Amino acid sequence: MVDHAPSKLVRACLITLTFIAVVAAAKEAQNLFAPATFALVLGVVLSPVVSRLDSLGVPRSVSAAFALIFGAVVIFLLIVALGPLLSALIDQVPRIQQQFRGWMNELTFMLRSIGGINFDVERTISQGGENAVEEAIPSVAEALWLAPNLFGQLLIFAGTLFFFLMTRDDIYGAIPQYRVALKQADRAVSHYFVTITLINLGLGVSLFCVLVLIGLPSPMLWGAAAFIANFVLYLGPLTIVFSLLLAGLLAFNSAYALVAPVSFLMLNAIEAQFVTPALVGKRLKVNPLVVFLSIVFGLWLWGPLGGIVALPVVVWAYALVSAQSKRGTASEY
Template identity: 55%
Template sequence: MWRLTNRETRIAAQALILIAALATIAAMKLAGDLVAPVALGLVVGVVLAPFVNRLGRLGVPRAVSASVALFLAVVLLLLFISALGPVMSGLMEEIPKIQSEIRDWVDEIVRMVRGAEALGREIEETIAEGGDEAVKAAVPTLIDALWMAPNFAAQALIFAGTLFFFVLTADEIYKFIPTRAAALRDADRAVSHYFVTVTFINACLGLGTFGVMTLIGLPNAMLWGGAAFILNFVLYLGPVMMMAALLVGGAMHFTGAMVVVPLVGFLCLNMIEAQFVTPSLVGQRLHLNPLLVFLAILFGLWLWGPVGGIVSLPILVWVLVFSGHKTEASEEPAPDPLPDAV
């Protein structure tokens, strides 16, 4: 009877692991409408874990703590969506202006390049004809909104249910693996600290961007501040997108050297945040490889879109801490056991 050698057994096992990983990724991609809100609910539940644990130590029943956590999460999400509304409205108002500015740039390039009149007219006609369609396509129609509403409601219900029942039964879940319960709690604390700290830093960056753009005189300063706050959650990619947008905005509203002043102003704020504020508040507790962070964000965006970009870093932090990545938070003593869920 033919038997595999140890080396062949290891190769076969590694091949099976690779196949299983690829199949899991494909399943997560295909089931994004289901898995993405579940992942978001788990991440929010982990972020709120220290708050819920503190309520538990005060004697608050677990069911009440879970209800309070769900209410707090819903309120924060509604406030975030309400704040995002003016930002998106302002962005939609800027699209025709950007289209006109691009058309002017094309005209200037055509004048500089000899023999490019035909190509210039073709590009110009494409922008003129397709620009309005692009703007219209960016604004969902009533039918699109009605089609998306049930899907959004279902995902919101999945998110709420996952968050509530995870917070309600977290202790029971951890009891299934008592040998790793301390590591699970360390990971929860690290994610909560990371997300809360980064949110505070991004809010300060947004306020700083709003103040700088107001002083410069760039229109829609609130729009730029909100965009800086939101985009900075997507490390590396977000600030680059913000700087590119500010360069276009400066070219639209200023002339001469003032064109780059909005970009330079934001770049200074971003350098202060990235080089001093974030390392002092986050880096001392958790050291992440920049390449790993960049790839995690790209993978999250590809997998689940904006939701994936939001949850990718908290999940990465959780996995690293759970697997033994040392942080200041993981060296803190574990909290006292919480009372059983009601």
Template identity: 55%
Template sequence: MWGLTPRDARYAARALMVMALIAGVAALKLAATLAAPVLLGLVVGVVLAPVVNRLRRIGVPRALSASLALILAIVVLILLVSALGPVLSGLMEEIPKIQREIRSWLDDIVSLVRGAESLGREIEESIAQGSDEAVKAAVPTLMDALWMAPNFMAQSMIFLGTLFFFVLTGEEIYAHLPARETALKAADRAVSHYFITVTSINAGLGLAVFGVMTLLDLPNAMLWGGAAFILNFVLYLGPVVMMASLLVAGFVNFHGGMVLVPMAVYLGLNMIEAQFVTPSLVGQRLHLNPLLVFLSILFGLWLWGPVGGVVSLPAMVWLLVFSGHRTEADIGMEPSAQAEPFAESA
């Protein structure tokens, strides 16, 4: 830079990089409705790339493979939307139960404190009123539903379009980046291996939670199994939310020491998954700083909500492998044992 010493020029360049980073984060935040489904489509496309590659090797045209990936994504979206109705209905049914349980707790507390009858009644009335308002706020109005439907459909179309065209043209995109092609393919293989393995582990955890909650006769056992499957994608925060929810469910549906059993059982299953199953299947040498993982998930949730929380860790794995800070062997896979997602068929 003109008129600056080399040291001042370095400081100025670093300041410009910091400002560019802040501007980039602000742009991603403002463009959440566009950027979040695009990144989700790219992540899903990378995950499905090995399957598409295998289909192409047995003679299936790439356009047909991309269409099959698109159909699969549409089916998953339909199943997800179909499952949300019963889940939300179940949650709405639980709110009055929690409200009654809070009133019962307040009655017990008030009975132990002399001279607090009027205060207890005021607290009960305020909580009851607040609970009613919370229920009204939680149930979307017709206008809210009409407003949210086009927004959801638009983001779904962005996600599906990104997925389809990435699977269809990924090979050509990588061919135009010969200097980075090897690193891009290695990063794609790492994310695909990671995401498929973690999805299988989370599905097993969800089935285990469903089975145990059924044995404990906890209402909505399927809801708890599905919640365990989804929330386990968000490391640290997801299990904490699950434990808190099961604690409330235990207080609502059981008495005595049984109120802690659902939470304790889930904690045991989660510890088995986190300490034994995931390290053995994903790889014990993926040394990611827990603080870095925690902050990246928080950043993803703040940036793009639930979608950001899900894609933040796969995106981190992709960046680490692409930049050379981690290798494919670091996540428990051998490079030679995996087919390159966009490699030329023999």
């Protein structure tokens, strides 16, 4: 009898080493793989639009160019919408630093009175805090150095998106055993993320209305932040909660400061427990642990962009496996 244990161990080791090598290459070549992956994700979401234009007789190159322009316009509008939010947050940094320095001074004084411990926290904050904004904003020389790199990433993104949309049928046709499942996965993921976008928009508008009633400054900016952050599950809403708590403490001097974060928690709970399951259903429901770990891995690998593309990649892979398994089950009968 042949013992297959060594061969299985060797195969497992090879798979592990291959995975480590791929991850290391993806991390090292972030400027190449990150925009290309983001383009592929956007291409999957926009693929039904291209397919619809194909059915109307529009040439594939024209429909791909239209989808590219549409995606670029949407991304540009999101960046423009984020501009006022970032400016408002930068304007609030000195005030936050001053308030935080006051809290740290009180905490340090209390700890000193208890144990006689000497802390330099407030000195560090006072010396380095004032320059935090200046250090965060790149200089003109740094901006000029980053410009070619940014242009190259934009070129990679645009080229990958255009040629993927134009040759998607050819790519899928090269692997006929997965062609139907791939297209089903594309449609499912596109429907999923269009629905999630509308849900997040509703969440942002609801938060805006609540903050107007509460009287928290810049409610429109907080609504836009909630809309964008909710795409990064778990971590995004958690960031909004802590940010609203800090904003409430700066704006109000009583327990009223807790109204804003608690209101967002309630809105997010309603969205996650009732609205999203009702509109999306359970056909693309991925294990929450897998979702969380994939987002954390994406953030570690490529930063914010990795956190954005992590969930679409996981959902697409899950939809592909589900479609292929259903197709395989149906072929057995």
